[in-house]
Amino acid sequence: MASLTKKNVRPYKSASKSTPELILDAAEELMSRRGFHGVSIREIASLAEVHLGSVTYHFGTKENLLEAIYERHAQPMNLRRSDLLAEASRITNLSERLLAIVRAFVVPAFSSQSDVSGGGARFTRVRAILSMEGNEAAQKIIANHFDETSAAFVDAVLECCPKADRNSVVWRCHFLLGSLYYTLVSGERIDRLTHGETSGADHQRAIDELSHTFAAAFSDLANTNKEQS
Template sequence: MYKSRGRKANAMTRNPNMREAILSAAELLFSTRGFNAVSIRDIALEAGANPGSITYHFKSKDGLLLEIYKRHCGPMNRRRIELLVAARRVRDIQDRLEAIVRAYMQPAFSSSSDLAGGGARFTRLRAVMSAEGNAVVGRIIAEIFDDTTNAFIDAIAESLPHLPRTTIVWRSQFLLGALYYTLVNPERVTRLSRGEADGGDMAEAIEQIVSATVASLQASDINHIDSASRRIKPVQQRALATARKRKENPPD
């Protein structure tokens, strides 16, 4: 029995490229179908492997997705931190904010343009995963990105001490949305500008997002305004709608 298990493990590790083949197959399927719709069997078929090889190397489909994120995002996050360290040394506040945001943006664009490393495909995968809203994906994203993202939020907070950290978190979230959409759908910029702008121009895209994000970060904080005074409560909305309906359709 123990010899049989040993032979099975040896067979699974005999092909040194099998692990990479499984990763590539999973990345392709996740980027086109999403996480939920892809099974271990689907990945094995695409990779030319058996399902046991996947569980041997990665334990589960969750572990496989985590490894995909690690191999792409590890280098990107390390580069972000390197650039952030340099950005925090800039003295002028305006220049420092721009350097901080640029430090976050540049590695993402460089990663997405790395065709040999599957960067464009991984960018699509990230967009699909975010849209799916899967709890497993949420945990993986938190594990991979939260420490780095918090480092950038803290750096921005140090540069803009008058802003509550929660406001910076909100505005950083908008940056992520702009980053994702620009990476995944650059041709939309080209189309809407009627060809006057090139959505695939990475340098231009970075500078446009940096400019917009810094302006957003420097905008006045709205938290001092009473939220109740800026919106009508749902109950009041329903009451007003009912009153209008009665006025338009009086009883016989």
């Protein structure tokens, strides 16, 4: 851990973060809550405590800003998933392995990255909203980076469920992603429906619920023949 210096304790605009980083942090925070269209560059500049001109100086267009957000998170998250997936593959007990596979998919979407501020959850929220907003530019970026990772998970699940139909596994993986997104974005619904006994903001709980639910859903598939519908 780096020693704290005066530079890191600056009263306002922190010197430990470059202007582009400040802008990206602000953009990520705002877009994770209101989407791409719902946020203006002016708001981003204001939250970042940076002048409007600096935003376009560093990023040019609003879409570039979005792409930059994506770029700084996609690779670390995918690496983390690959690592956890490889770890999971070494488990011999099939139902334990299945649970580990689902966790390998879910955990990196929640947990913070050491090198990137804000962590995985905020970025996942951005992706959730963008995928719903139908933003064209975003659709392409998301599709490219994500589908390949998805395919690896489908294959890993299939290895645990030799009798299962691949397409059915895809459907359930899709449901997993939808559940993940919705939980991160609309978690407060859980607070309401459980009358405050559980919170959607409790990431550890969310991870556990997601992984057990979908491990069960995949297990069910393992016991089903391809011919059945």
